[in-house]
Amino acid sequence: MGKTVALGLVQMKMGREPSRNLANALKLISNAASKGADIVCLPELFLTPYFPFTRAGPKKLPPSYFESIPGNASLALSNSAKENAIALVAGSVYENAGKGLFNTSMVFNEEGKLRGIYRKMHVPHDEYFFERDYFAPGNLGFKVFNTSKAPISPLICYDQWFPEAARICALKGAQIIFYPTAIGTVKGISQSEGNWQNAWENAMRGHAIANNLVVAGVNRCGSEGKTDFWGGSFVCDAFGKTIGRLGKKEGILISEIDLEHGTNIRKGWKFFNNRRPNEYGLITK
Numbered sequence: 001m002g003k004t005v006a007l008g009l010v011q012m013k014m015g016r017e018p019s020r021n022l023a024n025a026l027k028l029i030s031n032a033a034s035k036g037a038d039i040v041c042l043p044e045l046f047l048t049p050y051f052p053f054t055r056a057g058p059k060k061l062p063p064s065y066f067e068s069i070p071g072n073a074s075l076a077l078s079n080s081a082k083e084n085a086i087a088l089v090a091g092s093v094y095e096n097a098g099k100g101l102f103n104t105s106m107v108f109n110e111e112g113k114l115r116g117i118y119r120k121m122h123v124p125h126d127e128y129f130f131e132r133d134y135f136a137p138g139n140l141g142f143k144v145f146n147t148s149k150a151p152i153s154p155l156i157c158y159d160q161w162f163p164e165a166a167r168i169c170a171l172k173g174a175q176i177i178f179y180p181t182a183i184g185t186v187k188g189i190s191q192s193e194g195n196w197q198n199a200w201e202n203a204m205r206g207h208a209i210a211n212n213l214v215v216a217g218v219n220r221c222g223s224e225g226k227t228d229f230w231g232g233s234f235v236c237d238a239f240g241k242t243i244g245r246l247g248k249k250e251g252i253l254i255s256e257i258d259l260e261h262g263t264n265i266r267k268g269w270k271f272f273n274n275r276r277p278n279e280y281g282l283i284t285k
Helices: 018-034 072-084 157-161 163-171 196-211 259-269
Strands: 004-011 039-041 087-089 093-096 101-108 114-119 151-154 176-181 184-186 214-219 221-224 227-230 234-236 242-245 251-258
Touching: 004 018, 004 214, 004 234, 018 039, 018 072, 018 251, 039 176, 072 087, 072 101, 087 151, 101 151, 157 163, 157 176, 157 196, 163 176, 163 196, 176 196, 196 214, 196 234, 234 251, 242 251, 251 259
Parallel strands: 004 039, 039 087, 151 176, 176 214
Antiparallel strands: 004 251, 087 101, 093 101, 101 114, 184 227, 214 234, 221 227, 234 242
């Protein structure tokens, strides 16, 4: 084993009241830290129910669903990161940035300092996932944040279907990608293409292998309306091996990962050395 880092994945179910969801998140963060986690990650939109299942739009939402950064939630999360001496990927919140509404992740270091934010770049618009009615596409680009344990990148849910996002984070130096998600099956909608959960996990596993880095998918759980969020939060290493996985219920996953494993794979398989960027122009057309 080389340089090891313990990841703490917090799989949550959410109620209607943001203050109670925040209190639960803070409790679970502390529990993860007490179990030895160095870096903790929460799910997507962990403060609220998953509201984009309708096309009602933000005007129909309670004011408590919107978060300013800095704000009450960011202060509480900052204090939690500092008190527990962990780096924290704060899933995502519904950010009111004044001139736009975004699906935004905050990253805090072990001293509780906000290292920065990432706004979800790819916004879906499918039945029961009508997110374009609520969120503007991210406008800050893809981010890598340094912690004392490793450089990390947050990407959010639908971002995970896009290999370009993971590759850019890897090129910028990320050794771990966290995907806070809110995904599940919807009653009345068949999985005619195949098993959604298998595809969700396999796509992220492919990003880990192709980019020689650790991937952690952190999903919400529980039933909300017609949607059954399947949980299944997992960690895979830089060659796609599953290190740990949760079931469908609320819980904490602690997974110890070896960062040098990814470095050694990159040296041996030379995926990055043998790239041909001059031939990839079609991707950006």
